[in-house]
Amino acid sequence: xxxxxxxxxxxxxxxxxxxxxxxxxxxxxxxxxxxxxxxxxxxxxxxxxxxxxxxxxxxxxxxxxxxxxxxxxxxxxxxxxxxxxxxxxxxxxxxxxxxxxxxxxxxxxxxxxxxxxxxxxxxxxxxxxxxxxxxxxxxxxxxxxxxxxxxxxxxxxxxxxxxxxxxxxxxxxxxxxxxxxxxxxxxxxxxxxxxxxxxxxxxxxxxxxxxxxxxxxxxxxxxxxxxxxxxxxxxxxxxxxxxxxxxxxxxxxxxxxxxxxxxxxxxxxxxxxxxxxxxxxxxxxxxxxxxxxxxxxxxxxxxxxxxxxxxxxxxxxxxxxxxxxxxxxxxxxxxxxxxxxxxxxxxxxxxxx
Numbered sequence: 001x002x003x004x005x006x007x008x009x010x011x012x013x014x015x016x017x018x019x020x021x022x023x024x025x026x027x028x029x030x031x032x033x034x035x036x037x038x039x040x041x042x043x044x045x046x047x048x049x050x051x052x053x054x055x056x057x058x059x060x061x062x063x064x065x066x067x068x069x070x071x072x073x074x075x076x077x078x079x080x081x082x083x084x085x086x087x088x089x090x091x092x093x094x095x096x097x098x099x100x101x102x103x104x105x106x107x108x109x110x111x112x113x114x115x116x117x118x119x120x121x122x123x124x125x126x127x128x129x130x131x132x133x134x135x136x137x138x139x140x141x142x143x144x145x146x147x148x149x150x151x152x153x154x155x156x157x158x159x160x161x162x163x164x165x166x167x168x169x170x171x172x173x174x175x176x177x178x179x180x181x182x183x184x185x186x187x188x189x190x191x192x193x194x195x196x197x198x199x200x201x202x203x204x205x206x207x208x209x210x211x212x213x214x215x216x217x218x219x220x221x222x223x224x225x226x227x228x229x230x231x232x233x234x235x236x237x238x239x240x241x242x243x244x245x246x247x248x249x250x251x252x253x254x255x256x257x258x259x260x261x262x263x264x265x266x267x268x269x270x271x272x273x274x275x276x277x278x279x280x281x282x283x284x285x286x287x288x289x290x291x292x293x294x295x296x297x298x299x300x301x302x303x304x305x306x307x308x309x310x311x312x313x314x315x316x317x318x319x320x321x322x323x324x325x326x327x328x329x330x331x332x333x334x335x336x337x338x339x340x341x342x343x344x345x346x347x348x349x350x351x352x353x
Contacts, residue, residue, distance in 0.1 A: 041352035044100045044344040049337060050245065052095045055110075058118060064141030065126050069118030070111035074102035079175070080148050081347055082139065083110040086157020087262060088228035089334060090116055090252035092245075093156070096340035101347060109146070113158060114138055115261025117252035128257050130265035131275040132186050133282035136165040143173060154347050156180035156299075156335050158265070168290040169282065176295040176350040178343070180335045181306060182325075183298075183315035185286050188271050202305040205231060209266040218259040225250055236332030238303050295322040295353035297346045301331040301338075322353040 055071035062068075071091050081101055083094040091110040098108040112119040113135060115128070139162055143151065152175050153163035161184040167174045168185065194200065205227065208214035217223040229246055252258075267273035275283060296319050300307045308314050312325040326346065328339050336343040 041349045042104055044341055044348055045103055046341045047096050047100060049096060049239075049340055050241070052099055053244075053248065055091070055095065055098070060118060061142070061145055062122065063145040064138055065122060066114055066138055066141070067120045067122055068111050068138070068142055070109055070142070071098065072107070072109050073098045074107040075105060076107060078102075078105045078107040079351065080151035081106045081108050081351075082143070082148075082151045082153050082163075083108060083336070084139065084153065084155030084159025084162050085110070085113065085116075086155070086159050086334075087265070088231050088249075088253065089157065089337075090249045092249045092252075093334055093337045094340075095337070097336045097344050097347075100340060100344035104348060106152075106347075109142075109148075109151075111139070111142055112252060112255075113162075115255055115257040117255060119255070121257060127276060128260035128264060129268075129276055129279075130261045131268045131279060131283070132161055132165060133279040133286065134276070136162050136169070137279075137282075139166060140170060140173065149173070150175045152176045152178070152347055152351050154178035154336075154343070157333070160184045161186065164292060165282075165286060167292045167294050167296070169285060171292075171294050174294045176297075176353060177292065178297050178299065178346045178350055180299045180301070181304070181308070182300070182312055183289075183292070183318040185289065186269055187287055187289060188269070188283075189287065191269055192271060202234075206266045206270070209263050210270060210272055215259070215263050218262055221254075224253060224259070228253060232334070235305060236303070236334050236338060238330055239332050239334065239338045241337075289318065291318055291320045293321045295350050297324045297326065297350040299335055299343070299346060300325070300327045301333060301335050302327060302329045303331060304333040304335075306333060324349070324353075 058069055058071055060067055060069050083097060085091055085093045091112055094110045098110060101108045115130065135158065150173055153166060155163040160179045160181055163177055164179055164183060164185050167177045217227055228250060232246060264273050268275055298312055300312060311327060328335060328342055331339045
């Protein structure tokens with residue numbers, strides 16, 4: 001691990017930029033960094049959400065079916081953390097988290113998922129498929145081409161689901177896991193059953209996307225912009241983000257495959273759109289609700305409308321390795337961007353289980 005004196009080198013920033021970044025990290029309370037085995041993990045620097053607004057550089061690399069765009073911070077040979085975003089979000093969910101982890105010596109990689117940002121399909125003939133195992137295999141392909149044997153995976157929303165799947169099916173590639181909302185692997189049969197009405201209400205856009213009206217809304221730039229902004233407002237009711245914060249992420253929604261990917265993802269979850277046969281064997285494994293045996297920390301946000309009741313009890317039996325569950329008070333759905341210090345601390349802590 002590097003120390004804070006080498007923070008600027010880890011982030012690839014000049015001295016002045018590093019000083020400005022550090023100035024925004026001081027003076028806030030830090031999360032507990034005591035792991036279950038009694039050893040003290042490093043304590044993350046604290047950061048005011050919104051201190052950082054951009055990544056200095058973005059990279060592109062061909063991996064599997066995609067040319068993947070991603071941000072990378074930290075030393076090239078540091079232990080790897082892969083941060084996975086959700087919908088309707090992008091890599092800016094980790095714009096404050098990544099510097100915190102880089103300051104502790106981690107090599108942080110935040111890729112745009114298929115259909116987002118600068119990630120593109122290599123072939124126009126590839127089906128714009130967003131079923132869960134396809135997205136997970138994108139990340140495996142990225143790890144392969146970057147020669148990353150094993151990484152800590154940390155995500156929320158689609159990112160949690162993707163990280164959970166990799167941890168369940170390819171545990172040899174996962175050193176540890178941070179999963180917001182816990183066990184999110186989709187069970188298609190279970191999804192055919194209705195939830196309590198209050199829970200269904202939060203998923204309004206899922207049903208909207210099942211209609212032609214919803215598809216047309218996602219294909220229309222203005223309606224897509226306003227719809228995703230509404231989701232931000234309702235899913236994070238206590239987060240005082242400004243217009244510029246949303247617009248930085250909304251730029252990732254201009255990807256030419258964005259509408260197709262989003263619509264397919266939600267329709268597939270409701271068994272209203274087919275997957276591809278090439279993924280059948282993985283989906284069969286996932287339908288059995290495989291356990292996750294790697295070290296894991298699950299996070300629930302108090303004001304996330306999608307947080308299941310019971311303080312993680314509904315999915316506790318799916319995690320069979322070293323485990324901790326944390327509830328973040330006053331936080332909504334976009335956990336890493338709303339509570340970057342707590343999210344970074346969870347990554348550091350689980351890496352020391």
